[in-house]
Amino acid sequence: MSYQTVIGLEVHAQLLTNSKMFCGCSTKFGQQPNSSACPVCLGMPGVLPVMNAKAVELALKVALATNCRIAPHSIMARKNYFYPDLPKAYQISQFELPLAEKGWLEIEAAAGPKKIGITRIHMEEDAGKLLHEGVQNGSHVDLNRCGTPLIEIVSEPEISSPEEAKLYMQKLRDILDYLEVCDCNMEEGSLRCDANISLKKPEAKSLGTKAEIKNMNSFRFLQRALEYEEKRQAAELEAGGKIIQETRLWDSNRGITVSMRSKEEAHDYRYFPEPDLVPIEPDPAWVEQIGSVLPELPDAKKQRFIAQYGLPDYDAQLLTGSRALADYYERCAAKFSDYKQVSNWVMGDLAYHLKQDNRGIVNCPISPENLAQLLDLMKRNVISGKIAKTVFEEMYAGGKEPQVIVKEKGLQQVADESAIEKIVDGIIAGNPQAKIDFQAGKQHALGFLVGQVMKASKGKANPQMVNKLLQEKLKA
């Protein structure tokens, strides 16, 4: 029997503010444990939280970029539960009247573009961190993260496959990255994702019982966890069993999801309006101003790359995958007008080297201007394509300008016909069999001889000239 898969995602993104959501403690990552805490975020009695205006601004940016309706009146709420990483025993969040609702974003699904609805975006504070490893007789608590501003972006259950879930998550990541509201590091947890997944028969009107999957800290794990869960639920239903509504953890080592027994007890969070924080009613002029300075978003940039640079869809998609990469490409394209060539090098050699070193484009040792200069040297036949690769390696290793490397190493292409002719004569004389083969119509003999000449010239001979001279002399 076949089932339809129904997935909804809840994405948490840490907002890039300097200070916490309700107090002045720093949000910097990697500080000494418990050194960034104060009476407000420690939940001491009698303190008064005050909303960080920047957190609201960043949340509004995301709401606008995802086509949400911004609530004219929104309130904070207390979500009550006990956990050692939550010193107040409640999280300040939003329940009724979230900051924004009813948005959407578009993904490139297998059958074409597909809009995925966004139910709501609300603001809330992060909790602290529990550490278990290497701790005997207890757990350690670090409250530095406590009170860091988050937004939670809840999708409609309109995602129909694990693949689509990954695409949705990537698109959201791209938007958050472009907006510069989140550093989007899934491994470090600044971008987190939980998924609700259920199966139903095509003719069923209502949704099946869902499981909530947590702990998927990469795009790949998100897709794999959902693929596993899809199969698990289908097998359960096929066997006549029932899906239990529960929270399951993705175990990436074993490639399975595991029931989280500790959370089986039904939650009753007893939300109520946070009396210490007053309602948020964003001034329309403020919202308009935020909207007017939104950066170009991934979809728009991709379309512009196709139109402005004449790039294939594939290139435009990859190059606009992050704002930093797109900026790098544009700075290079501003100096070298063979745009496809720029794309080939950025996506090819450059991306390969960065990946090898696990480096981001922002830490690229070659400036886009220097890359453009290298391509220019190649275009003007100062160096051959093969030599360009060597120069590129040098640039990557040492950060020098291409002209300097070419000069220092004497890598200029030899386009002096008499000099090349000399080498060509020598190679033909040394390989009489190749000449006979060529005259017998064996084309590969020409390739062999070109290779020999290039080798003898240490790659510096102009390949077109070598080709031409060889053909002339072999036919003679």
Next chain:
Amino acid sequence: MAITTKEVEYVARLARLRLSEDEKERITQQLDQTLDYVQQLNQLDTKDVPPTSHVLELKNVWREDQVQPSLPLTETLANAPQSKDEFFVVPKVIEG
């Protein structure tokens, strides 16, 4: 009766309160009286009154995104029943 002992037990568990049988009975009665009293409000017609979340006529109270000094570690940990080095220590919490 507006409230049952079962509901009192449920709320007590959410609040991590351990109540004796005597306390359960007493609290059930007290809560019942309290709720009864509050029921009087239901006599009012609130059809056209929007829900009140805050009694003050205030909105949009912000602070600028500026880092202020945090507490010294010794003060942060001063009231902890148990601490080690720079951490609070709590009974072992295991997920899964």
